[in-house]
Structure formats: structure tokens, C-alpha cells
Amino acid sequence: MARILTLKYKDLELHVRLQKFSRDTLYGKSHVEKRGKDGIVYQHANLTMDGTHILPSKAISAHYIDPQGNYVAETLLVDPEGKAIPVVRSMFTEPVKLSKTISLEDYFSYNIDTTYILTADNIEDLIPLYLDCQALLEQHKLFRFTYVYYDTTAPRDAILVPKQGDIYVLVGEYAEPIMLSQTEILYSDIEEEELEEEIAFEVW
């Protein structure tokens, strides 16, 4: 059962649930299977670079180490200026105020990664919110709130989209759109960023 989220909306407190759906729910879940002649399904493992160890799943753990190579139990996440990135508390810990809106143009600056349907024990409780979402949509606006399922340093946004009697909650990350002039050449530099970390000589 999905956790209960409290939305503070006008003078109301709506106790709702986010019911997840995805591509898999709609069209089926796919995976690739490797099978031998006898029909037995094989699995994957990792082989170390020197070929001496086969590492099954869960055989590798990951930790943070300091420049001297010592294990670090606790780390702090910072931005490139060294400023600490705060942890945002889960939205289930206290009521979420539903007052902010975005424009339809803003909506297209999001990449949506998770989709939900808003439900409630008494579905009629959602009717006033649905009608307000519809009225907002007529003005090319949508409700938005900060989406934090678990405590995180990377909160995303949830956007309410009314459609055919349902309120869809679309979760995604916003990126400030940019405009290009003739002299501004924009290249994809992701590959270069990935190359920043040099391969250490102690690799084995």
C-alpha cells in the first residue's frame, strides 16, 4: 500500500496516495535472457581485469576513501564551489503545501522520469482539486510541488496534470532552457566529463 501524502490545498488537508504506473505497467516488462541448449537460464557475473576472479552479484561493495586511501565512514556532498548541498526531508513527514504553479512552457523544460495517479480512500475528496487543476490548465498552468520520496540532496518536482477525471502526477527534473545565437556553438561535452577521472596505475 502506497504511503499517505498530505496535500494542504486552500483550507483543506487532502490525504492522498501516489499510485505508480510505468511503461512496464502499460506495455509489459521486458528483459534479455541467455539460455543454454538444455534451456537453463544463465546469469551474469563480473570478471576482474586480470581474469583471476569471478565476482557474482553482491560481491562488490562501494565506499568512499580519502586521498590517503583510507575508508571514510561519512561524507558531505558539496557543489563545485565547496558549498554543502542540504538534505531535503521526505514529503511524507509533513503536509505539502499546494500553491505553486508552472506554465505550460515550463512543463516542457522537464524530463519526466516517474508517473503516478493520485488516489484517495474517498475518491470524491479529489473532485475539487481536479476541477481546480482543470481550471488552471485552461490558463495553461499546472500545480507543482517538491517531490521527495526519501530524504535526499536531489529533490525533483511533481506536476499535477488533470485528464479524463484522473489527476496524474508527473515527476521530473527541471533544466533552465537556453537560447542560441549564431556565435554560440553548443556541443555535447558529456563524454569529456566522463574522461575527467584518470585510470589509476594500481588497476589489476
Add this chain to the structure above:
Amino acid sequence: MRIHLAYENIDTVLELVPTHRPQKRFHITPQGEKANYQRMIKFDSTLSDTHLLQEEDLGEKIKKADVDIDIELAGKKVHHTSRITVTEDLEPVYDYSIYDMLTLPDGTVKERPHMETIGNINISIPVRITDELEDPKDLMLEYVFRKSYYITHYDGVTYKFLYEIAEYLHQTKKFARVDTFNPETKKREPLILTDGGRKFPRAYLSGTVKGKKYRLVLFLSDQELKTMGGV
């Protein structure tokens, strides 16, 4: 990443740049030193559950000695590994067949021999900007857009080409459908950005201009905004 794009009777190869880039963040130690992410080995196949459980009197042996821990290996740093296929006993295998398995929402399982997807946005057949125009609001209510990319110029000619497309779409206030066409099957095909990548059955292009500046964004969708009755 590049896209071979055609509009009216012009086609050219252009740069495709993600609209969303990963934020730069770093982990530091309590002393303020940079902390690096490090993978370490816990055990290998010789101490996997499958092998350990074959031992007789395992409980007794664990009591007497740490048979489940290889002191020489545990904690060793590992940088690069290769993914291999193994049997249940963790023996490497090389002779196998690969299948794509699909479990439908009703529980039915379909299978077919594995078909690797091949990137089709930068091949000899260009991606087309069609004359099918859609209202952005209708698109928002119809599809979930997971990915978006700027289509960008690299010289004066490509700037003019893209600016004119953006200006046209800006004036119409619509998004144009973008697709690939397979001349053999005479069918539209989903956009696939890279080999082995995901298929995007719907793609739309939006355009904005402001003075001499423009923005052309390619939106990709692999999911409709709908549910299967009760989710």
C-alpha cells in the same frame, strides 16, 4: 551525438545536446578533503553462497574459522571489470542463445530471438521533420516526454537552417512531429539514439526565437499518459 535531419528539401548532420546535464557534485571527508568513490571486492565465486552451501557442516566450520572470508581478497580495490555469462555454479559459458522476453500486463510471456536495436538518427536516411503539427497542450496530455535534446548549429549555414525552422514553429505555436521512415518496409520507425538504445515511438520538435537567438528542442516519448484501468 549527431542527428541527420531533413526539413523540406534540405538535409544535414547536426549536433544533439542533452537539455539536462548531470549536476557537478563532490563528496568530501569531514576534514574537507575530496573523497573518491571506490569499489572493493567482498568475495569471489569460490565463496559464493552456491559454493559455500555445498560444504558439509558449514556452521561448524564458520565457528572454527572464517571460511566465508578470504582475508587476502576481501577489501581489495577493483577498478574495471568485464561482464561475463556464467552458469548457476558461476562457471563461464560461451555457448548460449539470447532471447528477448516480454511479460505482458496480463501475465502472458512472449519471447523472440534477441534483436539488438540499432541507432537510426545518424544514418544515410535522415530523420524527417514532418508537416504534422500538434498543440503542445494536447501532447502534454497524450505522452510522457522522458528525454529532450537541443538541436544545434555549427556554422552560419546550419544556424540559418535551424533558425528558420524554429521561427516557423514559434509562429505556429505548435510542435512538429519528427520520425524516421524505412523505405524497405514503407513504415515509420521509432527513433533510436544509440546502438542498443531505447526505442522512442514519438518525437516532436519545438521551436522558439527571440531576436537573433533560437531554440530547437527535440522531445522523445516512449510512454502514453494513460493507465490500464486501476493501474
